[in-house]
Amino acid sequence: MNRQPASPLPHVPLRALIGLRDGDDPDLWARIRAVQLLAARERALLLLAANLIAAAIAVMLLANHVRAIWLAPWAAALAGVAVRTTTYRLRTPDRPGGYAGLADVRHPTLEALALGVVWSVVPLAFAHDIDVTTALALHIVVAVLMAAATLALVSLPMAAVTFVGLVSAAGALAMLVAGNPVGAIADLLFAALLGVATVDRARALAMLHAADVALAEGDETVGLLLRDFDETSAHWLWETDASRRIVNPSARFAAACGTDQAGIAGRPLLEVLAGDGWESGQVAPVLRELATMLKHRESVRDLELPITVRGERRWWQIAASPRRDADGHFGGFRGVGSDITEQRASADKIARMARFDTLTGLPNRLYVNEELTRALAQAEQWRSRCGFMMIDLDRFKAVNDTLGHPVGDRLLGKVSERLASLVTDNELVGRLGGDEFAVVVRDATDPAHVERLAHTIIDILSRPYEVDQHTLYIGASVGVAVSPRDGRSAETLIRSADLALYRSKDQGGGVFHAYEPQLHVEAEERRVLEMALRKALENQELYLDYQPVVDARSGTLRGFEALLRWRHPAFGLISPVKFIPIAEEARLIAEIGAWVVRTACAEAASWPGGVHVAVNVSPEQLHNPQFVTVVAEALSDSGLSPQRLELEVTESVFLREGTGAVRVLGDILALGVGLSLDDFGTGYSSLGYLSSTRFSSIKIDRSFVQTAATGRAEAIAIIRAVVAMADSLNMTTTAEGVETEAELRMVQELGCRSIQGYYFGRPLPVEEARALTQRHQQTRAA
Structure with a gap:
């Protein structure tokens, strides 16, 4: 290390400053020249803007004095030289601390010379044909241009002096020819002042750069010495x-x-x-x-x-x-x-943790999104297709709820192993979170291959698993989207696959569904309905209809089933089949359900004492312990006897074990409220449900009633067995959907105690329901 750190230069040679020769320290001047070029690059757009604006003004001033055949080529030449100069400047490497040779700083001088030559045409070729006012305006424009060029090229004094000197010399010559020597001298003095200012400013910048280089080199040397020792x-x-x-x-x-x-x-x-x-x-x-x-x-x-x-x-x-x-x-x-x-x-470990799932070792959501983005780019480049599959495990939550999360985690590990064994180099499988997985198909040009893969995934994942001495059965639903038809971006393709998966789950799971544009339309409809449903209660758009339930033998009124209805001012009457699932997904069912219970109890309190009211309850409501309080307050506020209220639940409420639904039902029974098992036989029928909860009635689904009325022996046997079982457990059986005389006689013969259906009455508005109860009371009194 025989070289001492350089010190700031006390004197900057003019010839080195303007690039005619190297300075005393070639290494230092090579760095200074690099900084000069970098500074000129940063002001390149200023120089371009100044030239183009000045040219535009000059063209407007000369348009009425110079023929277009001469003016247009001049303007085009100027624009071409200015753009070429700017382009070359912008290509200067952005490397502070780099090196530049003498030839590098001489090239801008040639560019300035070319610009000066083009601008010299204005005073030498065009100025003699113009009036004094136009000449003065043009003179001011050129003067402003010279000042702007000096500012833009201040770090390259030779280029600045070349441009200013050439333009001012042409202007002075034109003035001398026009008989204005004073103007010519003024032009030359102005150019001289600009030149002196440019050189002075460039010298100051060079000294500052030299000091910076010396300081940086000294810091680097000291740092190296410190590390060495x-x-x-x-x-x-x-x-x-x-x-x-x-x-x-x-x-x-x-x-x-x-x-x-x-x-x-x-x-x-x-x-x-x-x-x-x-x-x-x-x-x-x-x-x-x-x-x-x-x-x-x-x-x-x-x-x-x-x-x-x-x-x-x-x-x-x-x-x-x-x-x-x-x-x-x-x-x-x-x-x-x-x-x-x-x-x-x-x-690397942190990066892997950021992109791989710690439980399964599969790529996580971030990695899957990155890979999908790359696959889309490659597919667009080669004009092919890529696919995206979303996989959701069916019945996985039941495993977590019954056997615990540790068993669920080990099950996810086995699912991951099966998925990893199915994919090839053309696919990437990852875990999105929870029980959701995804597959990126890099080349999906063969739709049959994608469909086969989806069916294979469903088949392999649906086979039994052995986990901790438990034999577990789950399934899988798959949604598929393919670019570019279903989306050209990762976000759009994921959304399309998610909508397709949603349709697969709606169909009961265990199936594969490809994206269709109609799914987006339905999703948008769900979104709009959800927005409207959030304000439905506040806007008093919800109301209850009441369908009569009558005695099977006498035909007398026993009660009503309260049915929720929604009439939107813009969309009209919306089916409960459409808006009830939306309310459950959007977590609105608790608020709406509480309103239904309060409204039904308040209405039933005005009916005769023997008439009861039945209210449908969503499984989501029963998984909330606060629902017991809702029922108790509704009974207390309305004054309705608990024995006159019956809550109807479906078998699906028992699928989510460990969530407290059975305990909530027990607390409701303790209030004296009756429970009815709705749609019995259509879902996951099990006698265990009947033994775990004391139901007061069982409702036979209308599908069995209609099938039995046609003479189908299986349906008749099922109804007869349900009635016998209900009688033995001291429960009432209600046949739903009775619409004809033949269906009525059939359910009477099979022993059903109550009947509900269009044969006895459609769902009635509250006023008609009140009138029916009054007639019932008068009939009983008679």
């Missing part, structure tokens, strides 16, 4: 000669290379770093990048390299700067290096 540091120094061969290797550098100092002294640095790949040419791309930087004598900053030391892969980080002797001759590189293998391993 710090024995506890993990860094080491290295140095090469002009041929890039290692010289004066430190002991720590040799140890990092797995050898001694003599083993690497005099060897090419790149050969030492490449190891066994030097002879074969099989080296890392970053090593080729380093070779290019060394060849161009560029500074190296924190470059990370893979190195093989004694058969072990290591990672180094190196930094270096070119060094020059007192005469300015290049003498090689001096740098520092460190082993960052452990830090790199930690970073």
Whole structure:
């Protein structure tokens, strides 16, 4: 290290400043020239704007004095030269701390010369045909342009002086020819002032850059010395000669290379770093990048390299700067290096954790999105298709609820193994979260292949699993979207696959469904209805109809079933089949259900004492312990006897074990409220439900009633068995959907105690229901 840090220059030679020759320190002036070019690049758009605006104004001023056949080519030439100059300037490498030769700063002078020549045409060729006012305006425009050019080219004084001098000389000459020597002198004085200011400002900038370079070099040298003498540091120094061969290797550098100092002294640095790949040419791309930087004598900053030391892969980080002797001759590189293998391993681990699921080891949502984005880009490039599958496990939540999350986690691990065994290099499988998985199909040009894969996934995942001595049965639903038909972005394709999955789940699960545009229409309709449903209660759009329930033998009124209805001012009457599922998904069912219970109880309290009211209850309501309080308050506020209220539940409420629904039903029974098992036989019928909860009645679904009326022996046997079972458990049986005389006689013969259906009455508005109860009361009194 025989060179001392440079100090700020007390004097800046004019010839070096304008680029006619090198300064006393070629290395320093090479850096100053690089900074000058970079500063000019930053003001390139200013120079372009000044030229184009001035040209536009000049054209407007000269349009009535100069023929277009001459003016148009001049304007085109000026625009072409200005744009070419700006383009070249913007291509200047953005490398602070780099180097530039004399030829690099001379090129802008040629560009300024070309611009000056084009602008000289205005006073020399066009000015003699114009009046005094136009000439004065044109003179002002050119003066402003010269000032703007001086500002834009202040870091390149030779270019600035060339442009200003040429334009001002042309203007002065034109004034002399026109007999205005005073104006010509004024032009030349103005140009001289601009030139002096430019050189002065450029000299100040050069001195400032020299000071910055000296400070940076001093800081770098001090830092290298500190690392060299710090024995506890993990860094080491290295140095090469002009041929890039290692010289004066430190002991720590040799140890990092797995050898001694003599083993690497005099060897090419790149050969030492490449190891066994030097002879074969099989080296890392970053090593080729380093070779290019060394060849161009560029500074190296924190470059990370893979190195093989004694058969072990290591990672180094190196930094270096070119060094020059007192005469300015290049003498090689001096740098520092460190082993960052452990830090790199930690970073890789963090990166993997960020992109892979810790439970299953599969790519996570982030990685899946990145891979899908890449697949879409490749498909668009090659004009092919890529696909995206969303997979949701059926009945998985029941496993978590009954056997616990640890068993559920191990089940997810086995599901992941099966999925990973199904995919090829053309697919990537990942876990999105919970029990949702995804498959990215990079090449989905064959629809049959995608469909086969979807069916295979459903088949493989539906086979039994052995987990902790439990045999578990789950299933899978799949939704598929294919680009570009179903979406051109990752976000759109995921949304389309999700809508397709939603349709598969709606169909009961265990099926595959491809995206269709209609699904988006339905999803948008659900979104609009959900928005409207959130305000339905507030806007008093919800109301209750009441369908009569009569005694099967006498036909007398026993009660009503309260049925929720929604009439929207814009959409009209909306079917409960459509809006009830939306209310459950949007978590609105609790508020709406509470309103239904309160409204039905308040209405039933005005009916005769023997008439009861039945209210349908969603499973979502029963999984909320606060629902008991809702029922109790509704009874208390209305004054209705608990025995006159009956809550109807479906068998699906028992599927989510461990959520407290059975306990909630028990608390409701303790209030004295009756329970009815609705739609018995159509879902997941089990006698266990009847033994776990004391139901007061069972409602036979209308599908059995209609089938039995046609004479089907199976349906008749089912109804007869349900009636016998209900009688033995002291429950009432209600036949739903009785619409004809034949159906009435059939259910009477089979022993059903109550009947509900259009044969006795459709759902009635509240006023008609009240009138029916009054007639019933009068009939009983008679």
